[in-house]
Amino acid sequence: MGEMNRSAFDDAVLDELEAQAIWAIRECASFQNPVLMYSVGKDSTVLLHLARKAFAPGPVPFPILHINTGWKFQEMITFRDQTVAQLGLDLRVHSNFEAMEAGVSPFSHGSDEYTRIMKTVALREALDAGGFDVAIGGARRDEERSRAKERMFSLRGSGHSWDPRNQRPEFWNTVNNLLPEGSTMRAFPISNWTELDVWKYIRREDLAVVPLYFASERPTIEVNGSILMVDDSRLTDEYNQAPVMRKIRFRTLGCYPLTAAEESNTNSLDELIDELETTNRSERAGRLIDGEGQSSMEAKKLEGYF
Amino acid sequence: MPKNVVFAVICGSVDDGKSTVLGRLLVDSNSIPADTLEQARTTRRAGSVIPVGEIDYSLLTDGLESEREQGITIDVAYRHMYLPSGRRLIMSDSPGHEQYTRNMTVATAKADIGLLLVDAKRGVRSQTFRHANICGLMGVKKLIVAVNKMDSVDYSQEIFNEVVSGLDAKIKSLGFETIEYMPVSGLIGDNVSALSLNTNWFTGNTIMSALNELSADQPIESTSLRIPIQAVIRTVDNRGYAGQIASGTLTVGQSVQIYPSGTQATVSKITGAKIAEVYVAGDAVNVEFEHEIDAARGHMIAGIDEANQAVSRVFLTDLIWLSDKTHTKQQSYVLKCGPIEVTANVSDIRYVNDMDANEQIEATNLNMNDVARVEITLARPTLLDPYALNRDLGGFILCDRLTQETVAAGMVLHSIQRESEVLRHDFSVNREQRESLNGHKSCVLWLTGLPSSGKSTIADEVEKSLFSMGYRTMIIDGDTVRTGLSSDLGFTNEDRSENVRRVAHLANLVMQSGVVAIVALVSPIASDRDKARELFRDADYHEIFVDTPLAVCESRDSKGLYKRAKQNLVANMTGANHGYEAPENPELIVDGSSPLSETTQRIVDLVLARQDKP
Secondary structure: OOHHHHHHOHHHHHHHHHHHHHHHHHHHOOOOOEEEEOOOOHHHHHHHHHHHHHHOOOOOOOOEEEEOOOOEOHHHHHHHHHHHHHHOOOEEEEOOHHHHHOOOOHHHHHHHHHHHHHHHHHHHHHHHHHOOOEEEOOOOOOOOOOHHHOOOEEEEOHHHOOOHHHOOOOEOOEOOOOOOOOOEEEEOOOOOOOHHHHHHHHHHHOOOOOHHHOOEEEEEEEEOOEEEEOOOHHHHHHHOOOOEEEEEEOOOOOEHHHEOEEEOOOOOHHHHHHHHHHHOOOHHHHEOOOOOOOOHHHHHHHOOOO | OOOOEEEEEEEEOOOOOHHHHHHHHHHHOOOOOHHHHHHHHHOOOOOOOOOEOEOOHHHHOOOOHHHHHHOOOOOOEEEEEEOOOOOEEEEEEOOOOHHHHHHHHHHHHOOOEEEEEEEOOOEOOHHHHHHHHHHHHOOOOEEEEEEEOHHHHOOOHHHHHHHHHHHHHHHOOOOOOEEEEEEOEOOOOEOOOEOOHHHOOOOOOOHHHHHHHHHOOOOOOOOOOEEEOOEEEEOOOOEEEEEEOOEOEEOOOOEEEEEOOOOEEEEEEEEEOOOOOOEEOOOEEEEEEOOOOOOOOOOEEEEOOOOHHHEEEEEEEEEEEOOOOOEOOOOEEEEEEOOEEEEEEEEEEEEEEEOOOOEEEOOOOEOOOOEEEEEEEEEEEEEOOOOOOOHHHHEEEEEEOOOOOEEEEEEEEEEEOOOOOOOOOOOOOOHHHHHHHHOOOOOEEEEEOOOOOOHHHHHHHHHHHHHHOOOOEEEEEHHHHHHOOOOOOOOOHHHHHHHHHHHHHHHHHHHHOOOEEEEEOOOOOHHHHHHHHHOOOHHHEEEEEEOOOHHHHHHHOOOOHHHHHHOOOOOOOOOOOOOOOOOOOOOEEEOOOOOHHHHHHHHHHHHHHHOOOO
């Protein structure tokens, strides 16, 4: 299929996706206590921008929540704090401090168990503590096969569990925002966006993103064929390797010991979009947590993961 | 509304090969990442006969663990597809099992295009027909029927034609604008995205080219302004009302009306996702007004006087029951339509549609997967538009008050305007008992046709014939009605509509009394007749088109109407060029210039056949 054609309707497609996302975010305001999940990555950046548009000229009428595992890239934390200060947002940060104290790390517990404790459990704790009844997230259906199955408004039972075999039906622009006792809602306003849509929207709206998405000389080591960036000494200590400078960038951003970089010269949004349109490799290939078992995202979601 | 993101539903009975066809479409449109494709070459599920190294297309679409274990689809998956035109298609992959019909309706709700699969070898099955029905009911206008697994029947044109003619007869009346058929093999790839030499007798579209063409068709949009208010946005000095324009256009300075209160207001400022002079359907906007108004989430911004007819407490709707909890008479629900929320009762079940038997049956309860025509009564006047005009304004859900679950999806046909609220009393003797006393079932025979076409003469003969067989009958004749029940009415279009409405309700009363009602009425306007028809179940109502040649009617001219029309003495007279809209799908067509005894017998046969139906 011609690449020329693909972009023929780009702007119109983005307009429709944008309007749909704004519609969904405004619906979230009909819940008692919404919160917007902010992971600092490109999808969160778009989601936050859409939330600001949805309530302009007023402020975003709910807080934003960051789950910090303690293993995020330092540049992400810097970017987060800059963004919050600049936009005047109500940021809540939550970590599983108990587990942190106990020394839970990607190395000590394996990526699966680590993710469960530091991300899934921490998220559940934060949502319960804040009494949030709808958590707005930036997940997209094209990311992963179990996400392709999820509703835009996805009911979570007690303990934030997802029952994929018995999802609440969803029709037209009508959201059933009634929640049974103990249940909460997850909302995914950019469900129907692709990774390319996200980048093209970032370019169109001229949004700032974490610099890690662009190539630069960075200290790295190689572990099991994956290039990992040395963000602090915890990584080099663990693998007992000396860092090597490589020109790398990241396609997705997670916890740095679990997020593989790719060698790249991509320095601008135009180049990045061009690269995505020609390479055609799936987005989360660099996420080391997704690979364990054929359905590991689904297994995580059943327990309350985004 | 602009449509550059198009929704399609892929449906059909279980094992008709949906996943494989969809997988191939995704691969052929270059919508699958290379590494995911590689996985589909190397991974195999139990029982797979596809050699490792080749793509198992079905693996690309099933997402849940239990789905992959069982090799079935349980819930909808949404897949992106880049169309050759550059438009975006979102394919909702729907489950084929009857127990997951609920999920199939979810997949269909937003769909502009339906892609229905039929197994060439097994032919049309009850789920095939059921899915076609749901597509039609939920407003899919364009249907593509892929007769799949043609490789298993040696690409036989004969078998293809057999499947097509069998299915077409059953689905052509379901309301689709276009139905396209094509012979396909998802496994081999025939006619999925390239025309196949294996079916050199076929020269139509491939699935891909059909999807590409159909997606370019823009739906006809309503021009009335509608913005359902989702949220109120407060700033230091003003209040704005945020929502997505569902139809119509909006500019600063425009006068609008807020429903249901009826307050009028002038737009002073619009904040949109982007800056524009005129905001159109699909745009997300925040609207401010020159003066403070009293409006909240669930209210509607509309054009002045453009929504009066849509505000009512009572609506005629179609309903799909989704819950395993049965609906019984006393239940009350929360109705939601976009941000609108109101208490609702199912005040009357007109009938349940038995799709397998293609019959409408009487019912007092609604069970899971039932498709019914019902009357909904709301706690307060509410603005709901016909679903056919706009799905987002006429599609609604019913939620259970206790479990909070969505128990039904509904589609508004139209509002029912009642002068005053009359409580319906449940009387002890019902129609069935009256019929059993009479010894036969009642029904309505509605004779429509030009003046002097012979309606009254035929009605008279039919009644004589039925009477002699012991049937209780009553003729409702247009001329007679005009001297009494409708003596206050003239012959404008409005008055004619009102006359038809009165006659329809009178016929219904007569029928409910257990008597065969024979209506002889010109009833020239199709929409008036359609409204009359809606009062009845299909089995009870017979529209009979008395299709007598105009020349014959003119020569008879029993009342001298044609002659006077020619001299311009009668205004608004019905005639060939005077607005008689011939019925499109009458139950029977008779010719008033044919021998009367034959015509009479054909109509009497309808009443006799009625006796064997529920």
